[in-house]
Amino acid sequence: MANALEVTALDVVYGGTLQVLRGLSLAVPEGRVVTLLGSNGAGKTTTLKAITGLLPLEHGEIAGGQVRFAGADTTRLAPHLLARRGLFHVREGRQLFTDMTVEENLIAACNALGTRHPAPPDFEEVYGFFPRLKERARQVCGYLSGGEQQMLAIGRALVAKPRVILFDEPSLGLAPKVVAEIFGIIRRINAATGVAMLIVEQNARVALAHADYGYILESGAIMLEGEAARLATNPDVKNFYLGGAEGGRRSFRDVKHYRGAKRWLN
Amino acid sequence: MNLFIEYSLVGLAAGGMYALMALGFVLVFKGTGVFNFAQGELMMLGAYVFLTVNQLAGLHWSIALAATAVFALAAGAFVERAILRALAGQPLLSVVMATVGLGLVLKGAVGLIWGQEQRTLPGLLPRAPVFIGEFLIPGNAFWSFVISMAVVGACLAWFRFTRSGVAMRAAASSQVNAYAVGINVPRISALTWGLAAAVGGFAGVLLAAINNLTPHLGDLALSVLAVLIVGGLDSLAGVIVGGLVIGWLQSMTGAYLGGQYREVMPFVVVLAVLLVRPHGLFGRKEIERI
Numbered sequence: 001m002a003n004a005l006e007v008t009a010l011d012v013v014y015g016g017t018l019q020v021l022r023g024l025s026l027a028v029p030e031g032r033v034v035t036l037l038g039s040n041g042a043g044k045t046t047t048l049k050a051i052t053g054l055l056p057l058e059h060g061e062i063a064g065g066q067v068r069f070a071g072a073d074t075t076r077l078a079p080h081l082l083a084r085r086g087l088f089h090v091r092e093g094r095q096l097f098t099d100m101t102v103e104e105n106l107i108a109a110c111n112a113l114g115t116r117h118p119a120p121p122d123f124e125e126v127y128g129f130f131p132r133l134k135e136r137a138r139q140v141c142g143y144l145s146g147g148e149q150q151m152l153a154i155g156r157a158l159v160a161k162p163r164v165i166l167f168d169e170p171s172l173g174l175a176p177k178v179v180a181e182i183f184g185i186i187r188r189i190n191a192a193t194g195v196a197m198l199i200v201e202q203n204a205r206v207a208l209a210h211a212d213y214g215y216i217l218e219s220g221a222i223m224l225e226g227e228a229a230r231l232a233t234n235p236d237v238k239n240f241y242l243g244g245a246e247g248g249r250r251s252f253r254d255v256k257h258y259r260g261a262k263r264w265l266n
Numbered sequence: 267m268n269l270f271i272e273y274s275l276v277g278l279a280a281g282g283m284y285a286l287m288a289l290g291f292v293l294v295f296k297g298t299g300v301f302n303f304a305q306g307e308l309m310m311l312g313a314y315v316f317l318t319v320n321q322l323a324g325l326h327w328s329i330a331l332a333a334t335a336v337f338a339l340a341a342g343a344f345v346e347r348a349i350l351r352a353l354a355g356q357p358l359l360s361v362v363m364a365t366v367g368l369g370l371v372l373k374g375a376v377g378l379i380w381g382q383e384q385r386t387l388p389g390l391l392p393r394a395p396v397f398i399g400e401f402l403i404p405g406n407a408f409w410s411f412v413i414s415m416a417v418v419g420a421c422l423a424w425f426r427f428t429r430s431g432v433a434m435r436a437a438a439s440s441q442v443n444a445y446a447v448g449i450n451v452p453r454i455s456a457l458t459w460g461l462a463a464a465v466g467g468f469a470g471v472l473l474a475a476i477n478n479l480t481p482h483l484g485d486l487a488l489s490v491l492a493v494l495i496v497g498g499l500d501s502l503a504g505v506i507v508g509g510l511v512i513g514w515l516q517s518m519t520g521a522y523l524g525g526q527y528r529e530v531m532p533f534v535v536v537l538a539v540l541l542v543r544p545h546g547l548f549g550r551k552e553i554e555r556i
Contacts, residue, residue, distance in 0.1 A: 080445050080448050097443065104432050108432050108435075108447050109447045111448040112448025156447055
């Protein structure tokens with residue numbers, strides 16, 4: 001299957017000195033859900049910002065490598081142009097326009113349609129997936145609950161009718177029950193619209209349960225990749241990202257001892 | 267009682283003008299977070315463009331007004347591109363100081379081109395007094411009020427209902443997030459400055475039609491500081507309410523306490539408002555969910 005998004009040997013440097021990504025490569029095939037896992041500071045968010053052109057706004061820079069979206073080289077393209085081509089970034093922590101209403105947030109996202117869909121916006125698709133947003137359409141979104149805000153953030157992406165959606169930690173700050181609900185809807189959106197997705201997560205258990213394919217990122221490089229179901233049973237992944245290994249509970253001392261010797265690093 | 271109503275009407279009419287003058291400040295502050303000290307000079311420049319097209323070239327006032335709007339849009343966008351964008355990432359104080367400098371440059375340049383003498387824009391607004399019931403309002407006050415409210419209302423509707431208006435508020439809320447939803451942030455900033463300059467141009471033409479036109483017309487703009495603080499620097503609705511309140515209060519003060527207190531009263535109100543609501547009556551407070 002053709003890749004909707006393809007990242008090859010990406011190097012990212014902040015402030016001209018601090019190298020954050022080292023030769024990172026990954027691919028998101030059309031219509032599939034791919035997850036990128038890693039701990040704090042591994043470079044997950046930086047990867048997404050590099051793909052969607054937000055790096056220069058934070059003194060970051062793509063020092064090498066290539067990003068290809070929908071068959072074209074899009075490395076270093078301006079972020080609003082990428083959004084208009086159909087590469088939509090749902091940023092970490094929702095990042096809504098908090099002083100605007102739910103509906104106004106959706107209208108703002110219509111800018112990502114560019115000239116592809118000049119017709120007036122119709123939010124019925126969004127309200128179909130998220131009936132609660134329809135009830136709150138005229139409320140200032142800063143006062144919504146965390147789950148509802150995440151729904152609105154995803155709704156904004158839907159409005160843009162994208163080809164690929166990048167999610168940055170959709171589970172951040174949400175109760176486990178809400179996380180399950182959000183991921184269920186993400187999967188339904190994928191099935192209904194065929195949009196490809198790249199989901200960055202720290203919650204590896206949920207992410208691997210809902211994705212088709214997974215990458216594991218450490219210190220700015222991909223350490224492991226594979227089908228999500230296979231990754232979920234990989235002993236190292238279980239140990240370091242799913243909080244347990246085969247053979248029942250281990251003592252903290254064992255884990256600590258083991259930390260120094262990840263198998264894939266040897 | 268009749269005196270009260272008549273002074274109220276005159277005060278409110280003057281307040282409409284204040285609202286229009288304050289609108290240009292609010293647009294730029296809301297859109298880009300900068301207090302534009304050159305707004306008054308943009309107003310004055312607009313009035314001179316109108317004067318040139320209308321009086322010196324002898325064209326109809328509607329054409330002159332359209333020319334003023336186009337010129338102001340271009341001038342505002344140019345200021346954004348040439349000055350503001352060059353200062354992107356610099357401390358806010360430097361940007362604000364740049365607008366102070368721009369104001370001085372504009373004042374000097376206009377003086378060089380058009381001269382320092384007083385000009386008039388006669389007959390632009392109908393002088394015939396307007397009667398509301400049995401109460402009389404001077405014609406130019408009445409019509410400047412109507413026009414001001416129409417412009418402010420149009421801006422309000424534009425911000426609320428159009429895609430580009432919503433995009434402008436989005437960019438004001440967060441530039442990075444605006445980029446992420448596909449908004450062309452540099453273009454929107456230029457549009458904001460252009461629109462503020464155009465609104466300022468209209469205000470300048472009305473002011474020049476009521477008073478006289480000199481290169482110092484822009485100094486009047488800072489007199490709406492009280493309006494901005496009462497209404498909130500980033501609120502369009504606040505501009506209307508603030509303008510009307512200040513205009514009415516000035517008129518009342520002049521009528522009942524004596525003209526010498528007219529200029530002081532607004533700042534007494536400002537002090538009171540700041541004590542109770544530091545963001546102004548309608549100003550935005552950051553929404554923070556915990």
